[in-house]
Amino acid sequence: MAIRVGQPGLLTTVQDTGRFEEYAIGMPPSGAMDTFSYQVGNYLVGNEEGAAGLEITYFGPELEFTEDTVVAVTGAEMPPKINGEEAPAWEALAVEAGDVLSFDYLKSGARSYLAVAGGIDVPMFMHSRSTYTLIGLGGLEGRALQEGDELQVGKTEDRTGRVGMAVDKEQIPAYGRETELRVIIGLASYRLTEESMEEFLNTEWTVTTDADRVGYRYRGGEIKFIEREQPAGAGADQANVVDFGYPIGSIQVPGGVEPIVLMNDAVTGGGYATIGTVISADRDRLAQTRTNDKTRFRSVNLEEALEARKERRDRMARIEEALS
């Protein structure tokens, strides 16, 4: 069983839950940016947790299936079409040998996910199939899909019994053009003046055109650092610190005018002051924002972050339960 790639879309990559336990050598996790949508796709087609799928960014590909199978499209609203006929998203769909799956224009969100029964079967690299395009590792030859590629799909029992199973309407996220992301202030936030921290939290930031798998850059306000004599090893700029590790979701403000939130293909460390971290439960929503969207950051404490994490996990468990 294989998938033949016609038109590849803007940026379509093989992703799974990610490549963990390698951060210390500078290897970011990669993996699906919106793991909620990615994982719900796997529930729909009956895959094991962690089966690889496709992450489809902004503009969808054309994919031809060599055998009958079951697929599901989740995430950003980019309506799927089978042989040109619109088909529902967030639902297990039957495709037959020779069928072509394509996508309508993006209506909301940024990233759709395609799950295929059996999972995309590219070679494992460091215990993950996720693509890390920055240095060309993992996934299909370390790169986004190209026209003419052929993706192998893992063997599986007949899943046609799942066709028509769908995610409860009220569980399907709506993606607006305005988003609030919860952050835990910390890391090197002591470098900001109090007024600047307030300004950071009160500003409506705009997602710039530099918003990709490495990180999202924003514009809209200006942050000032507390003037200090720079410590040994940090470098002269007030935004510089002695180079340290960057958590996924961490926010840095080089130059004071362009906050960057690091995402799945993050650089793992560097010398810019970080001021806080987007909580894990909100990364799914961050991944569905796009250029020109508005974003606000709201400060929460650890307890709220852990509560949000638990709510998300419980919600996913309910969805999985309903689809099993």
Next chain:
Amino acid sequence: MSGGAGTELSEARYSYGGDEYVFVELAEAMSLKVNFRAMAITDRLGREDIEGVTDICPSNASYMVRIDPDVLHPDELIGRLKEIDEEVGDVRGFELNTRVVDVPVMMEDPWTHETLMRFRDRHQDPNATDLEYGARINGFDSKEGFIEALLGSPWLVTMIGFVPGLPWCYQLVPPEDQIEVPKYVRPRTFTPERAFGFGGGFAVVYSVQGAGGYQLFGLAPAPVLDVKQSLKDFEDSMVFPKPGDVFNYRGIDREEFDDVRARVEDGSFEYRIRPFTFHADRSLEDPHAYNGEILGVLYGD
């Protein structure tokens, strides 16, 4: 050992990096001692094999731990880290079973020269090369004297990251001899693979081609990252440097550069490596004398 102007923390700063990370800044200023503390603490944490800890990342004057908060509450980890911090103390007697490595570098090579000329508009001093600029602001009369200082004493690998395999290196010299340069005013969009760069108080070898903001001084012929793991030194890991390695950057000419490149290409290149037990106290007490011993171990046979 001095920690810089009022930036020595009496206590480490513990912070949540969202719900999945704990970030610990041991000091705002870089020093060898603080890096030894980061290594000693993370080393001990690793040996405890605590359930729920997924990544342990020592860095220059800090460290970071990634956890699964469903298994291990961040506060529980922080509690344990504070105990370990006390046990480690001021690292008196800290020993590191490590290795000392000869790392050839061609200074003022044509490739990084071409790159730095292309990005002059992003530099503090568009009328000088990065090396001339570094020499001037560090008070050297000539770039030759500056190169001699860079290549004259070995370095400790104090952090790995940014991208896979990139080593941050801090020179094993007294604070007053530490070289320091700013990063570019605006980062370059291109840096050649294996460029030898310098930013803040750190020397690096860029493991892959890409963006970068460190001053460019030269080019290493041998890789620090070998994704295909075809060279012998990369059999166990595609990343060569490890925190705690001692690197000696040795200046080479074009002829040796080409020779090393040829051996990298045909798969026969091996770094010159000697096992070494690094005594932190001795390096802090008399770095120059201790460096003489280190180089003796590396080149003595």
